[in-house]
Amino acid sequence: MDVSEILQSYADIAAEQPLLLLTVIMAIGGAIGSIKIRSFSLGPAAVLFTALAFSAYDERLRLPQILGIFGLALFAYVIGVGAGPSFFAALRTGGRALGVVVGALLVGGAVTVGAANALGLEGPILSGIYAGALTNTPALAAASEAWASDLPTVGYSVTYLFGVLGMLLAAAVGIRLAAPRKALAPVIEDPLPPKLDGMTVRIETLGLPDLGTLAEQYDHHIVFSRIMRGDTPGHPGFVDVATDDAIPVPGDIVTVIGDLETVERFAAAVGHPSTVALTLDRSTVDYRRVAVSNPKVAGQTLGDLRLRRRFGAVATRVRRGDVDLLATDDLTLQIGDRVRIVADRRRMSEVTAFLGDSEKGASAYSITSLSLGLALGVLLGELQFPMPGGGHFALGLAGGPLLVGLIVGRAGRTGPVLWSLPHGVASTLSQLGMMLFLAYAGSNSGSALAEALSGPTGVQLLVIGAVVTIVTAATVIVGGRLLAGMYGPRLGGVLAGTQTQPAVLAYANETTKDDPRVNLGYALVYPAAMIVKVVVAPLLGRF
DSSP states (O other), rough: OOOOHHHHHHHHHHHHHHHHHHHHHHHHHHHHTTOTTTTTOOTHHHHHHHHHHHHHTTOHHHHHHHHHHHHHHHHHHHHHHHHHHHHHHHHHHHHHHHHHHHHHHHHHHHHHHHHHTTTTTTHHHHHHHHHTTTTTTHHHHHHHHTTTTHHHHHHHHHHHHHHHHHHHHHHHHHHHOOOOTTTOOOOOOOOOOOEEEEEEEEEEEEOOHHHHHHHHHTTEEEEEEEEESOOOOTBBOOOEOOOOOOOOOOOOEEEEEEHHHHHHHHHHHHHOOOOOOGOOSSEEEEEEEEEOOOOOTSHHHHHHHTTTHHHEEEEEEEEEEEEEOOTTTTTTTTTTOEEEEETTTHHHHHHHHHHHHHHHTTTTTOHHHHHHHHHHHHHHOOEEEEEESSSSEHHHHHHHHOOOOOHHHHOOTTTTEEOOOHHHHHHHHHHHHHHHHHHHHHHTTHHHHHHHSTTTTTTHHHHHHHHHHHHHHHHHHHHHHHHHHOOOOHHHHHHHHHOOOOOHHHHHHHHTTTTTHHHHHHHHHHHHHHHOOOOHHHHHHHH
């Protein structure tokens, strides 16, 4: 058998076996996406292009709609849950970022009309060009319903491919942009905590308040873990857990944790750094990292747990994913967090039992809460909201789950229902959902793309779509940098949200090693971008 016969045999089998088609698309796409040319790779977006190639080869190679719907809803919901704790704080300061995105999308609409009219194109096909160049299926649906025409679908099919690829390139540029010399204050609250350092400090100042009050004086940017009393030359003192009510006096030695600047400021104010290594003395006070796996503990703040009162223990750091967080009283714990505990060695087992300390439990999640959240998101996405001038608007199967995810992610827990997801689980589920959606979207667009490109207006549509994508992306990059102080990972996330494109978000996350600023920027602008596109796309058909 030659190659064409082998391919045709596979196509015949895969057309009848969607699971085989899906797994082969994801396998090939994953392999292509892992190829790096210098520092650029397609990442998960390669799954989309692989699926496009398959369906262009044989239009029977289509995946069922339910796969794409489920994947998109799962992806959006998990992203929302992860971004929820930071999203609402960012919303208070993100007005300029939203303004830049809305302005860029309106500019994209104007460019669509101008470029299309200049090439002799007009009517409903403009709606499809706009929806495809900005990769928004709900906008296409709204335009198709408004005009009862196939022309929006034609425009969408041709321009969609570069809409993804062009914004991928824009995200690559945006992520690599460093802060300007005179950078504006960030318009989105930065979820990345400062790097933590520990220092042993010898107290030299009289009349200091207790350690709890000292931490308050430094806005709780420091945490104390140990205190040694009675240290004299040749006679090491007694090491104890640093409780809030302990009052340090000259000669005492304390271990303090926080960002380096604050720790150094504290040391200079009360004494000087000491060379005594309190962590080496584990005869009475021990320390270890404990995995949070007890569902009753997750969703509560460290202050609510009252570890000092219950066990005489102190939490100093919380490891979440690849980031260390300072263990302040207002920090809410999640399943899978690893808490650095300092306690009397005789009581350490009590603390570990209370937090759970099960590796299996730390990666577990409630299928009930996940399914309930998804169901609420799907219901919200299906609700129809009236628009001025007639017609209706719906958040869809991306916007609804995303919004619900943001809300429940911020809440953390509602009574017995724990909404948060372990970091590793969330990463796996979001990637799976995104892959399912990309495979479905590509497998249902390839044949339409090939047909449109073979027509007389195919090149014109490609050019117009590319111009719209490039101008919109450039407006976000330039406007975001000059007017909103956005650059780096945050700008990459905002570009993905502007495009409402999971492939761009996936690329940005992979490139930045899951920097949380990417998802935060995406979640901040996504709802507004979705609404603007759904409103603008049908209107362009009038020109």
